[in-house]
Amino acid sequence: MMLLLFLLSVLPADAARISDVTETSALEQAVRFFTFRDPSLRLALAGSLLLGVSCGLLGAFLVVRRMALVGDTLSHAVLPGVALGFLWNMTKDPLAIFTGACVAGLLGTMVVGWITRTTKLKEDAALGLVLAVFFGAGLVLMGMIQRLPMASKSGLDKCLFGQAAALGGGDVKLMAVTTAATILLLSVFYKEFLVASFDVAFARTIGMPVRLLHGALMMLLAAAVVVALQAVGVMLVSAMLITPAATAYLLTDRMHRMLVLSALFGLCSGAMGAFFSFLGSNLPTGPCMVLAASALFAGAFLFAPRHGLVVRWWRRRSRNLQVARENTLKAIFHVIEAGGFSREGVALEELAARRRCTVDEAQREVLALVADRLATMDKARRVVHATPEGWRKAQAMVRNHRLWELYLTNRANFRADHVHDDAEEMEHLLDEETVRLLERRLDFPERDPHGREIPKVIGGGGGER
Amino acid sequence: MTPALETHDLTVAYHKRPVLYGVDLAVPPGHLVGIMGPNGAGKTTLIKAVMGIVPPVSGWVKIFGEPASRALGRVGYVPQRESVDWDFPVNVMDVVLMGRYGRLGLGRRVGAKEREIARACLEKVGMLPLADRQIANLSGGQQQRVFLARALAQESDLYLMDEPFAGVDATTEAAIVTLLQELKARGKTILVVHHDLTSAQQYFDMLLLVNLRVVAFGDTAEVFTEELLQKTYGGRLTILSKIAQEVKNQG
Amino acid sequence: MIPPFDWQRVVVAPWTDGLPTYGWVVLMGFLVALACGLIGNFLVLRRMALVGDAISHSILPGIAVAFLLSKSRGTIVMFSGALVAGLVTTVLIEFIHRRTRVKQDAAIGIVFSTLFAFGVLLISMFAGQVDLDADCVLYGELGLVGMEPYAMIGGVEIAPQPVLTMGIVCLLVVALIFFFYKELLVSSFDPALATSLGMRPGVVHHALMAALSVVVVGAFRAVGAILVIAMLILPGATAYLLVSRLPRMLLLSVIHAALSAVAGLHLGVWLDCSIGAAMVVAGAALFTLAWLRVLLGRRLVGSPPEPEGTSMIGG
Structure with a gap:
């Protein structure tokens, strides 16, 4: 909601280059950033946030479907489309470029599928091949455009590394539309997308239009990649798809939470990227955003509550x-x-x-x-x-150890001289419930395989968990 | 007599989850041994641990009385057919020649002698006419024969074979059995992971029953009993597997 | 927009008047495609094409940091920077992949985009000091190779410095493949067998990655980060479609490299665009031809001769 209000306040503003007014100290820049005085800054920030959200949401599906590098291929494959869209009417018309890029991106993913189906080449080779060849074709076209005597071509080269400051009102509107469409489609067809991502064969047997869903996802993905180009650049847009989603994947086991977290991380990286690229006068936005996203990933990698290294x-x-x-x-x-x-x-x-x-x-x-x-x-x-508490624990440990030894020798056919080391470890892991089960299975034994007494524990208290 | 294969307290874990506990084994040389057990019992893992392909958590392996890493030259290995990419650009001859690579030093090329040996091995499995075929254009049984020919080319004393009978036609199965008997007659030791209970008695003179640990090992006549098979395939180890799961969760 | 096709300018001139410049360009293009293609064969076979993608991106910060630390653009400095970056990449990917539940593809994506972003930032922050710019990252300097200073040996000008370096890299790659052919073949086809033959596939893997990093630096300077991937995959992929023996596949990828270098030169001169990009387009055209042959061959023969065996592999 806040985001929407913020967007409404931003959209009518005019775009001017941020870098025109940047000969000031970092502190002043920071103050200017947080007061949102610059209309162009507001546009850039709005664009960064929007792209963070849409890339984060779609990236979550890529990561769980193990298609992370499809995003990479798609984002590189749009380049010839961008160039052709520009050639369509020789201006930087967002809609023409958007259409061209989407078509090229989708064509790229289709060619990947085609190659893997009709040849013995594996998917990785097909992805790399399409990525590089489409990009090469794009560079050839761009090289030809660069020589055209037209002023309006300026800004096209920005789509390689991204400059959020160059975002115009039209670009941001397009971003808002695609993001809204993404959120809408994903929330309406959430369970369909979930099933089709988890188990394609099952989805097909219950009559889901799997190919349509896949196509829709690719379409949304292409759209998200294309609108993100201006801000992040072709080279790095895949990172905005993969990294926030992978970060979310480290933190949660549930798809819907992963989607929310992923969008949130995308949003944060977008904002941080815009901020840092604004601080330094000459920094492209894309790398800043990507590094922000990577920093979040590293944080989750080290400190995640369940899987973090630390x-x-x-x-x-x-x-x-x-x-x-x-x-x-x-x-x-x-x-x-x-x-x-x-x-x-x-x-x-x-x-x-x-x-x-x-x-x-x-x-x-x-x-x-x-x-x-x-x-x-x-x-x-x-x-x-x-102490009484300590004594109970001591009894429990010895009991666990001897019970386990007995179980291994009697039930699992281990030799009596083989079970000590295993029991040494297991005694700390057995909980009360398992101990009861073992006792029942072994008919409440009194002595362990070595003939020693298994102590009774008065008042419970097994290995603390 | 030195056992062909000896293991002591061999334990293997994948991702902290134990899949094979404390295996003690001494396989006398000159026997044809079937390794049997339910799915996920650790049969393939046992072979891979012997070969040093998966590192064990504890225990050791000796081959003909030597540490396994030094005696690998005397071991021939037949992997599961699914484990390689059959689109790989090699032909039947190339695959069999790979069996000789262990004996060629770094940078040494394949010579006429190696080709001669490879041809003889192909002849033995009846694949010589197809020596120039690309491996993708072979049937499942033929692919298995190529792997066998490769193992023969290794000229080993101990053979470890992972499900050589899986998905092959009856002719190939009969051919493989003849070949295994012949190897045994020449004093080689062969361990074969096998699935089919009905043919086990007929094929092997010793059986190793595995389910997370060794259930029984001995002459087929002694081991192939209702009780031991029940112990191997029956679900009496629920606590063991439940606890294995818990150990895994504890990380 | 498309310049007229002038036979004299496009086809003849590069081999006559323009030979002192274009000769070096086409030689350099060939050497790059050759080194990349030979290594790339093994990437394609080992299903590691995207690791090549990752390394070609992530050596950028390696080169940039090496420049900033040493303030020199010496060959040794550059190669060691790239080597370190390449090894860091493979180690990081393994680390993330092993230690978390993030799958390998995502791990690749995260690692190389992070390193690449870091490299781009370094370049833009120290734009004055680093002898690299965004254009070099994208397009490379293949077209300008003839103007590089010449390497002198015994007072005789041999060849432009980058061409000589790349030539040496090529020789190294060829030597590597020649001497370790058996090890590369077995560890790519059946790593388990390689272990059992005492070949240590882990060592082969890291050696291959090191060789890849070295090759990629040279190629990176010539054709830019992204097109390196095409150089790595295209020759191997094309050859893989046409032949079924590894030695022929290697040979065919050499031919592919030569053809795409020459065709790329003419295409680049004609369209007046980056010759590296034109080489990739030409190489892609050759791939398409090979692909068409596969498709047509299938149609002519009916279904391909795949007996019952292949269908059982998946099951």
């Missing part, structure tokens, strides 16, 4: 700490068990011998337990007592 590293670390704690508790249990459960305190030296570490290390481990209220130490810091 998060995973942190989770692994805390799990290792937990495993270490549980192993210390288990060692306390073993020492007491070896003494026939006749006493409660365990000396650090005994613990260290059991854990095969130095006394200092054992002390450090115990201190971690003390911090979690799983154990206490005497004043001299030499003797350890497990």
Whole structure:
């Protein structure tokens, strides 16, 4: 809604080159950016936002269908169409260029399909081939246009790297229309697009017009690519399709959320790209936008709540700490068990011998337990007592270990001398439910394969998850 | 006697999900061994782990008493037919010659001697008349024979074959069986991943039953029993697979 | 708009009066297409055509950074910059692809567009200092190659510097393919077999990527980032359609390179456009001919001779 209001306020304005008025400091530029005084700036920003949204939405479908590089091919293949559209009436008429480019882009994707169907060439070769050949043909045409004695050709070369500042009112209107059409079509036919993307064969069997849907998606894609050309450029428009969508893909498992997030990331990269290209006086918009999108991707790559690298590293670390704690508790249990459960305190030296570490290390481990209220130490810091909570956990660990060993030997035919290492790992992973299941399957056993007693745990408390 | 193939506690995981647990195995030389088990039981994985194509998480492999990496020259490998691109621009002869490449040094070209060996191997599988054919223009059975000829050209002592009988015609199947018997008679050891329970007894003198771990290994007469097959193919390992899933989720 | 076809100017002049300039241009075009095409054969066969696409884009920041750091445009500097960028690209793609659920195609797209964007920004920010501009990225300098300073060996002018460099690159590529033919063939056809023969397909893969980066730098300066892809794929793809043995495929891609260099020169002179782009258009025309032959051949023979075997591969 805000976006729409903003657009309405922008559209009537005239376009002037931003770069005409840029001989100022970065700070002043930033202030000017955020006050939206420049009508041309408002146009550029509106265009960037619009293209971010439409590319983000359509890109989500490309990424889930593993067609990311189809976007790349399509965006390069529009170039001859742009040139032909210009030659149509020798002016930079947005509509003629739009039509020409769409036709060329669609033709490109069709040729890819044609090549893979009729020859033994694989899709990657066909994509690369069409991409480069169409682009080469486009360059030949552009070279011919460059020599035509016409002033109005200026700006055509901008569509290679993109300059949002060169956007005119007509361009932005066209962008608004395509974006609106994209949103409308995707929301009305959401479930059709979803099914056709996930499982083409199934979609066909339930009578969906799969080819029509594919065609519609390609059409929207071509339109989105073409209107984005002015701002991002042919060379980089595919990144606006792929990167925001891939970022969203890292963050969510559901298609509808992915669409929203992807559009949002597209919007953010559009805005950031416009901003940075405005700050530096001579910077093309496309690369700025792409780098902004890539920065968002890197952020998600490292910090995504479920799959992010840093998060995973942190989770692994805390799990290792937990495993270490549980192993210390288990060692306390073993020492007491070896003494026939006749006493409660365990000396650090005994613990260290059991854990095969130095006394200092054992002390450090115990201190971690003390911090979690799983154990206490005497004043001299030499003797350890497990708290009731700690003792329960220790019992649970040993029980899990022995149950698992028993399961492996009795049910999975492992030899008794083969099961210890596996149980060492599994004891920390078994939850109460699985433990109950194992006990039932094994008829509530009393002894493990090595003949040791499986402790009963009073008051529950398995491995903490 | 040194086992032809020996593994100890061989465990393999894909994406942290274990697909093969603690395999202990000692295959005596001169036997024709069938590897059997349900889909996803780790049969192909076992072969690939032996070849060093997938790295194991733990355990080791010895081939004729040597670490596998040093003894690979004595192993011939027949992959599943789907694993290669049959549009590749090579003909039957080229594929069989590849079997000799391991014995040629870096930069050495194929010579007359190699061609002679390749021709003999093609003759053995009855494919010599088609030596100049592009490989896409072969039937499924013929493609399988080419792979066998290539393995023969490797002149190995241990052969690992991944489903050589999958999707071949009856004539080819009979030809392959004859060939395997002949190899065995020459003292070679052959491990074959096999699917068809009905023919297993007839083809192999030893059987290895696999389902995530070794269920049974021994002479066909001893191993091919109702109980062991039930154990291999029946769903008694639900907890094991459930927990494998959980381990995976824990990352 | 299309200039009239003047026989004298378009066909004869480049080989007579214009030979001192155009001779070098056509030689350079041939060398570029040759090196790219030979490496490209293996890209096509290994289904890695789009990795070529990625590397041809992402060496731009490598070259730009190398320029900015060393302030020189020496050949060694350029090649090492490109080599680093090329390896960074392949490693990053692998890293993203392995560590996340993002599929390989998207990973390729993200990595090369990021690096390329970075390169374009560097060039526009340091426009005065970098000896590259947007035009070079797009069109290359193939048409101007005859005006480059000549390389001197023992006081004799041999050839323009870029032509000599590209010639050396070509020799390296040919030597590489000659000596490692077996390894390249097996690791492309059946990586598992290559492992079992003790060939280490991983090493072959990275060596191929390194060779690709080196080839692409030379080609990049000549025809620009995008057209490099055409140079990489077109000869191999055309040959792949026509023959069914690897040695013939390599030979045919050499012929394709030569034909498209010559035809591209004449087309470029006629239309007065970038000769690199014209070479690509000419190469594409040759591909179309090969494709037509496939289509017609199919019609004449009926369905292609595919026995029951091929249908079972997919199943």
